[in-house]
Amino acid sequence: MSHGKQFTLYSHKGGPNGWKVAFVLEELGLTYESVYLEFSKNEQKAPEFLKLCPNGRIPALVDHKNGDFVVWESNAIIQYIVDKYDTEHKISVAPGTDEYYTQLQWLYFQASGQGPYFGQAGWFMFYHQEKLPSAIERYRAEIKRVLGVLESVLSKQEYLVANRVTIADLSFVPWNIAAATRLLENFDFEKEFPATAKWHKALFERPAVKKAWAEREKVLAADQ
Numbered sequence: 587m588s589h590g591k592q593f594t595l596y597s598h599k600g601g602p603n604g605w606k607v608a609f610v611l612e613e614l615g616l617t618y619e620s621v622y623l624e625f626s627k628n629e630q631k632a633p634e635f636l637k638l639c640p641n642g643r644i645p646a647l648v649d650h651k652n653g654d655f656v657v658w659e660s661n662a663i664i665q666y667i668v669d670k671y672d673t674e675h676k677i678s679v680a681p682g683t684d685e686y687y688t689q690l691q692w693l694y695f696q697a698s699g700q701g702p703y704f705g706q707a708g709w710f711m712f713y714h715q716e717k718l719p720s721a722i723e724r725y726r727a728e729i730k731r732v733l734g735v736l737e738s739v740l741s742k743q744e745y746l747v748a749n750r751v752t753i754a755d756l757s758f759v760p761w762n763i764a765a766a767t768r769l770l771e772n773f774d775f776e777k778e779f780p781a782t783a784k785w786h787k788a789l790f791e792r793p794a795v796k797k798a799w800a801e802r803e804k805v806l807a808a809d810q
């Protein structure tokens with residue numbers, strides 16, 4: 587490690603999953619160096635990266651303060667970060683409490699219910715070699731279903747856990763940006779899911795989230 591920062595974050599400039607880790611590191615003021623892998627060169631499947639992350643996908647995090655400990659899977663990464671370094675529970679709840687399992691519940695739901703389905707919508711819209719309208723329709727319907735689940739809860743409470751922002755909320759931000767901006771057609775977020783849109787906007791306006799997202803825009807623009 588030559589950069590002198592606490593963490594190395596293996597990420598991708600465009601892909602949503604690395605950015606939620608950046609949000610959490612920024613929220614906690616932890617130092618990190620991002621290494622952006624090039625999917626066009628298949629760097630995420632290169633032997634050096636597979637040694638860190640056998641799944642061959644970003645993100646992966648190396649904690650240089652903890653003997654170069656490596657963790658991958660974005661929600662496992664953010665759970666690791668807060669369990670170890672958010673001891674004041676600024677954006678997390680205390681391990682072992684009931685709320686901790688509610689937080690875990692939303693993190694599992696994000697990783698199994700939001701990420702893969704929103705990702706498949708993107709795949710069938712932008713990358714699949716054939717145009718398969720039924721597949722696009724299926725995953726778009728699933729996006730709306732997931733937003734409906736969030737709406738049913740957020741219309742009764744401001745945040746998912748403990749009445750304040752936690753990693754559970756932050757984990758949904760990158761894919762909800764994709765839903766709001768490019769995965770759905772003729773979509774009026776505020777009208778269809780008002781409480782979820784309000785929650786999403788509040789999260790997106792947090793300085794840590796804005797800072798990480800501005801970095802994303804900067805590194806993407808540099809490639810143009």
Ligand SMILES: N[C@@H](CCC(=O)N[C@@H](CS)C(=O)NCC(=O)O)C(=O)O
Binds near residue numbers: 630643661
């Ligand atoms: N469940 C994983 C998903 C990771 C994932 O799908 N990452 C994408 C980028 S956002 C990736 O690395 N894609 C490259 C590939 O599949 O080869 C997580 O949350 O970390």
